[in-house]
Amino acid sequence: MPYHVIYDGNCNLCVTLVQQLENLDKGQLFTYIPMQDPQALTQFGVTPQDCELGMIVIDAGNPQRRWQGSDAAEEIGRLLPAGYVFVEAYRALPGLKWAGDRFYEQIRDNRYTIFGKRSSTYQSTYPSACSNNTCG
Incomplete structure (x- = not known):
């Protein structure tokens, strides 16, 4: 799998987006690691404090290449079929990237209040091998 997506497995919005x-x-293209899996996060040098800044996308072939927050959402969109065109258009419109970043931050910081918190952590249908204590 070329990319690992670290997401909040307790956030209703985050889980819905991962399921989609x-x-x-x-x-x-993607495997998934809930940010509630400390063993998997440790394999990438990701801390719980890092996770507070939003979802993370890690290039499995080059784990030093990573995106976080709204940049991670854009990278996911860019990697999807025909998504590149939409992401480039979004980035090219003056002020839209800035507004999108602020919107992401507001949702991130208030996700449980707005969308609710799950009673158990969602485990993806396509987990990263790192979720099982071995990266691959």
Whole structure:
């Protein structure tokens, strides 16, 4: 799998978006790690404090390449079929990237209040091998 997505497995919005991405991608480009899996996070040098800044996308082939927050959402969009065109258009419109970043931050910081918190952590249909204590 070329990319690992670290998401909040307790956030209703985050889980819904991961489920939509799972349905669209079918595990071809992305595998998933809930930020509630400290052993998997440790393998990437990701801390719980890092996770507070939003979802993270890690290039499995080059784990030093990573995106976080709204940049991670854009990278996911860019990697999806025909998504590149939309992401580039979004980035090219003056002020839209800035507004999108602020919007992401507001949702991130208030996600449980707005969308609710799950009673158990969602485990993806396409987990990263790192979720099982071995990266691959």
